[in-house]
Amino acid sequence: MIGLSERIGQDRVPLAEPSGQWGRAAVARTLRNALIVTRREVRDSLRDWRIMAPIFLLTLIFPLLANEMTRVFTGFFEDNGAEDLLPSLLPLMPMIVGFFPVSISLVIALETFVGEKERRSLEPLLSTPLTNTELYLGKSFAAMLPPLLASYSGMAIYMGALILGEQQWRPAPLLVVQIVLLTTSQALMMVTGAVVVSSQTTSTRAANLLASFIIIPMSLLVMLEATIMVQPHRRSLLWVIMVGVLVAVILLVRMGARLFNREELLGRALDQFNLRWIGRTFWRGVRGPAEEAFSLRRWYRLSVFPAARGLRGGAAVVLICVIGAFAGGWIAAGQWRLPLDQFAANDETLLDNLRSWFDLGQDNPHLIVMALVQNARVLLAATLLGVFTFGVMGLVLVAVPFGILGFILAQVTMAGLSPLPFLLAVIPHGTLEVPAIVLAGAAALRLGSVVTRPPADMTASEAWLAAAADVVKVGVGLVLPLLLLAALLEVTLTPRVVEFVLTL
Amino acid sequence: MIETFELSKNFKDFRAVDRVTFTVAPGEIFAMLGPNGAGKTTTVRMLTSILKPTAGWARVAGYDVVAQPTAVRASVGVLTEQHGLYERMKGEEYLDFFARIYDLPPEVRRRRPRQLMEHFGLGDALDKRLGEYSKGMKQKLALVRAMLHDPPVLLLDEPTSAMDPQSAKLVREAIKELRREERTIAITTHNLIEAEDLADHIAVIRQGRIIAHGTFAELSGRFVGAPLMELRLTQHLNGAIDALREMVAIVETGDCWLRYRAPDPALTNPQVIRRLTGAGLDIVTLSEVSRTLEDVYLQIVAEDEGMASHDRSE
Known part of the structure; x- marks a missing residue:
């Protein structure tokens, strides 16, 4: 029998690593x-x-x-x-x-x-x-x-x-x-x-x-x-x-x-649902580095802020969508004009309405909770929708209110009314609410889209759990506090500012 | 050349391979022994750049398994645990498919599959569909596939499983021949006779860890003691046994025979013979009691189990 060395000879294949380009x-x-x-x-x-x-x-x-x-x-x-x-x-x-x-x-x-x-x-x-x-x-x-x-x-x-x-x-x-x-x-x-x-x-x-x-x-x-x-x-x-x-x-x-x-x-046990591992990985992601005993300050420093920083790319996308929706609303207003110039209400009526709303808020602090719950609910819905639509529908839900804002502001402007009261009805609490929305939108976008391209060192499930942990960290650590403060401003400060402008 | 250092692999919370370190030089055969689920296949998959190590590093044929996966895979011939052939293809088509993947020149692509198949006695089966092959034929074809691109490193997962004794012998001979060509070969096996026959170095793997590593002689010396000699005489030992006790550690005795440990047989045995013949005793035979890798393996596993249960109780 002829030896293998004679058979397979000297035909070695040249080795080349793809350059990646x-x-x-x-x-x-x-x-x-x-x-x-x-x-x-x-x-x-x-x-x-x-x-x-x-x-x-x-x-x-x-x-x-x-x-x-x-x-x-x-x-x-x-x-x-x-x-x-x-x-x-x-x-x-x-x-x-x-x-x-x-x-x-x-x-x-x-x-x-x-x-x-x-x-x-x-x-x-x-x-x-x-x-x-x-x-x-x-x-x-x-x-x-x-x-x-x-x-x-x-x-x-x-x-x-x-x-x-x-x-x-x-x-x-x-x-x-x-x-x-x-x-x-x-x-x-x-x-x-x-x-x-x-x-x-x-x-x-x-x-x-x-x-x-x-x-x-x-x-x-x-x-x-x-x-x-x-x-x-x-x-x-x-x-x-x-x-x-x-x-x-x-x-x-x-x-x-x-x-x-x-x-x-070739990973193992793909068809199995390992709840224990899911729970442990998720909790580890939420808690962050666990060398020392838990402290709120450390949690923010080592876990929440780094997670928020990691959402910069997503936040930029959300911001672009929000601005785009606002511009789209503005453009749409040119096509579908509302008869605001025929609107009978004058500043005095608006002022009365505002006062009654303000009084209601004074008497009823539940309004703060209602504002908070409403915003949190919408962002939660955006997150859930994002999960099933690669983040797309979450993004849409976050952007739509800005489209409506653009639409209304354009209508007000085109009707020859002063946009100032309208702007001031949004800006005081909006300074906190908009960053909260952008952050939450970015986290939702990441949660929905991370499975389309998980980081190289993670499996899809690990990446998704890490993104879910980020949603919780950023949601609890930053978005909810921002929304709470925004709700406080919305019920207490914003009506006063608008009232002040209308009485000028 | 294969080098690994502290190579580890986790699947979620399960550690499949735990800090495995070894080196296999060209012209050496390295055998990984261990029960099912010990981590042998996972180690092979990491060495083939199919799985990424969780920790540690490995270099195969000079290439890093993480940074240069394509070069690693081009340098390695792999016989997988299950041969996984395409049953509807013919032998010739199957090998041509892999030859194209390895980008072999057309002339080599035509020549080499036939040569290798003939070497393994499958020349007539080239035109048959793989579904018609016997288990042994499939295993041999898978081995041909692994050798098709003439790789400097071969990773063979259970190379002779499902083969008849004649085919297994042929494959073992082929592996030995590949060693002579200075290829680096790592095999995983449950077959202790095969490991003993082929391997220059043996690692016993259990629960992802290498629990023993060395040549067969080193492992048997370490785990089943110094070589055991058996001496047979024509008559009873009587008083001679006391004189022998001063020279060697006697393990067992019978009417006309005894067994003793000889850490250095070349030194001890002549002394023993001189003493007994001097005492007028006639020796029939003096031979080493053969110790199989099975004895060594079982002893290694037993010791490791003992240590593990000791650790648990503490």
Whole structure:
């Protein structure tokens, strides 16, 4: 037998660490390596009759059936004198023809990510020099390519049969482009969502259970698209939906690329819910360094203030959104003018109202609590909404009041009224309330978005718990005290200032 | 070369690997022995830059496992605990897939898989789907995959598990041959005979810690004492035994035989023979009682358990 040394010879591979810079060569290398993975995966899919049979049926048979249905519909509508409705209803058919094959991308994605993990064939792949990005891209392409090609083919067969057939309906090219792009964005959404789901499970069973988090929103989205599609004058909204879907895809790609890493994939006990660890990690995050006995001063110095400093980036985003909302409100006021110039109330009436409010506040200190509770409640709702929307809806909820402020201030100004009383009704307590809102908004944004890109030295769950601890620290340590002071000012000082200005 | 220092890995609150330090030089085989869940596979995964250490450091083939993961993975051939093959692929396609990932030149990509497969007696299986391979064939194919890019370092997790004795012997021979080529090899195994046969250095791992480390001779000397000699005579020892007690530590005696410890057999045994022949006794045999790695391993684990229970009671 010939020795191994003679067999494997001197063909050592040159070793190179990727520079981390995204030059053309790096992109080419990444794509080349990703496509090696894609080719293998696609070949594997093509050999699996459980994947190929439905793709074949949905690509070749289903479009022809849909074509026949279109003929029946057309005849039925024409026979009943409702042919005017046809341009509204018929575009649904190519949408359905395109969507069904694309839905298989979810199955392939779950299979290619979590199925491989379950069969333990992932580890040899993880032991190679392929980067996480190359693996992620390669597998994502593989999950998307066969269903997308099937979808495009299905639509082409459907359209071809329409054009070559006897039916009168010919979809407008822009509509076709719209449907193709919607289908593509849906496939992207399902695959990127499936990657996120797969990274959090160790079995296809668990992944299938979690897949409802993708299927349900996708079904709702398709229903919404269908509702818009049957209203031709509103079809431009489909572009907005497409942009929204692509934004979600970008966030999911970010999250998936971060979660699809060797550490997370081979981490232990992903399906287990370790309450003890969660509690301990969260509490450690809230308490901060625990070398010495707890003292409030140390907690602020070592835990609360550093957490607040860490929110600078998020605070800048919130501030930009708040300013943007204010400007947006101002601009909107130019379009929808309120008849403030016909408003009968004079300064004296306003003053009377203010006095009665002020008196009410004097007699009823509960107003302070009410103001505090109201603000805290809104910020809490923003935080909770942010958790489920990558922080986006939290940001919206925080920004909307500023849009309303901008809208009202613009109305007052455009009506020729003095904006001073209005400004003074906001500024005294606003000096404390706005920083509190910005801080809370930044913490909520981080809590919602941290899973899309956790710090390199943390897993997604650790990063989320750290962000949750920051929400509590900043919320209890800074936001609530600021809101309390703001509420005190709002009930005691602000009415006096406004009263003073109105009596001038 | 593999070097680790205080290498540790935590999974949440669980410490899977606890301050593991060892060095494996080129041309050496290092065996990690330990029960399931001892931390062997986690250590291998850290050495492959799949998992990041929580503390400590490791260098493989001169590359840092944290700072240079791609270079580490390009320098290492890994046989994973479960071979994890793609059952629908053919042997040839499978190896070509990995050869492309390792960016082997086309000529090498065509030649090497066939050569390695033939070496392991799988030349005829190249065209078969992996689903048709037997367990042993799959294990051999996984080993071929690990050697495909001619890595200077091999990390082999249970290299001969599921193999028939003939295939296991073939694989062991292949590993020894790779050692002769100055490759650095680390294996994890439950198979004590295999570790004894292959390893230059052995580390016994338990609950993430290395509880004993050294060559087989060092470990057996440390944990089961000096070599045990057995002497067989033609007649009863009678009074000669008292004279022998002054020279060696006698462990057991019978009618015509005795066992004694010889810290330095080359020095002690000739003296013993001289004394007995001088006393007119005829010696039939004098041989060392073979001690297996199993004896050593069980003793190491027992001592560690004893220490752990002592610590708990305190």
